[in-house]
Amino acid sequence: MGKLDTVFNIGAVNDEESLFLESVIEGDAELLYLDTYLTELFGLH
Numbered sequence: 522m523g524k525l526d527t528v529f530n531i532g533a534v535n536d537e538e539s540l541f542l543e544s545v546i547e548g549d550a551e552l553l554y555l556d557t558y559l560t561e562l563f564g565l566h
C-alpha cells in the first residue's frame with residue numbers, strides 16, 4: 522500500500538477518481554490493473 526496509495530491519492534483530481542482509486546487499492550486490484558496495463562503496453566499474452 523504505502524507508496525502506491527500516496528501516489529494515487531496525490532494524483533486524484535476529483536472525488537470520483539479518488540473513490541475509484543481507493544476502491545482499486547483496497548481491493549488489491551492495482552496488481553491486476555498493472556498486469557493488464559503492462560500486457561496491453563507490451564503486447565503480452
